[in-house]
Amino acid sequence: MAYKEYCVSVIDKVWSTPRNDSRMPVRRLDWDALTSAYKDPSDAISGWLPGLPSDLRLWDEVTRTGRFFDPRVQGFTYVEVYNPGYWMSPAGASEQSCFHPMYRMRARNQISPMNRQVVAFWTTKYANVVANAPGAVAAPSVHFGFPMYYFNRAEVDSIADVIFTQWQIKAN
Numbered sequence: 001m002a003y004k005e006y007c008v009s010v011i012d013k014v015w016s017t018p019r020n021d022s023r024m025p026v027r028r029l030d031w032d033a034l035t036s037a038y039k040d041p042s043d044a045i046s047g048w049l050p051g052l053p054s055d056l057r058l059w060d061e062v063t064r065t066g067r068f069f070d071p072r073v074q075g076f077t078y079v080e081v082y083n084p085g086y087w088m089s090p091a092g093a094s095e096q097s098c099f100h101p102m103y104r105m106r107a108r109n110q111i112s113p114m115n116r117q118v119v120a121f122w123t124t125k126y127a128n129v130v131a132n133a134p135g136a137v138a139a140p141s142v143h144f145g146f147p148m149y150y151f152n153r154a155e156v157d158s159i160a161d162v163i164f165t166q167w168q169i170k171a172n
Contacts, residue, residue: 003082006123006143007098010087014114015077025086031109033075034058034146037119040101045122045140051162053155056103062150069150075108080145081117098125102142119145139166 003011014032037056041047058076062069069076083095100122107115120142127140142163148156 004096005125006121007096007100007125008082008121009093009095009099010083010091012081012084012087012117014079014081025113027113028109029074029077031107031112032114033071033077033108034079034105034114034119035071035075035108036106037103038106040104040118043101043122045100045124046102049162049166051158051165052102053158056155056159057152059150059152071108076146076150078146078150079105079114079119081105081114081119082121082145084113084117086113096125100124100140103144135168137166137168139168 014034015029036058039046039052039054039056046052058069061067062076063071065072068074082101083093083099087093088095101118101120102122103118103120104116105114105119109115122140123143124140128138130136130138142159148159
């Protein structure tokens with residue numbers, strides 16, 4: 001996927017191969033795992049759209065005692081983060097003006113460098129491009145850095161409703 005075309009400058013993963021780089025902050029899987037995500041209220045798109053849940057929580061079925069993502073054992077690690085500050089600053093990377101965070105993660109430990117990093121964003125670079133097709137609508141899309149299957153169904157459905165409203169897709 002061409003992330004620069006999606007308005008992303010830097011990408012990282014929660015569970016990745018540690019890099020031997022003095023600029024890299026201390027990373028520990030027991031700190032970095034995602035517990036939930038929260039809507040970025042300061043973003044120009046996320047902040048004004050009604051219907052987006054404030055929090056996106058992991059589904060109880062995947063975090064129960066003994067389950068793979070039990071937060072007491074491992075937590076949720078299938079996560080990509082976008083434009084993380086710990087890489088942006090040392091690399092001298094700048095954020096593209098079309099980058100719009102949607103959700104930021106809450107890590108298992110607040111001192112994790114992954115805490116408060118963007119895990120879902122609006123893809124806006126081509127939001128105003130309308131296909132030459134009947135009923136085509138100009139609207140931003142969304143990219144999630146994790147599989148939505150593992151999250152609370154009602155919250156995921158609310159997000160889908162907001163996106164489909166933007167796309168003017170109506171249920172029949």
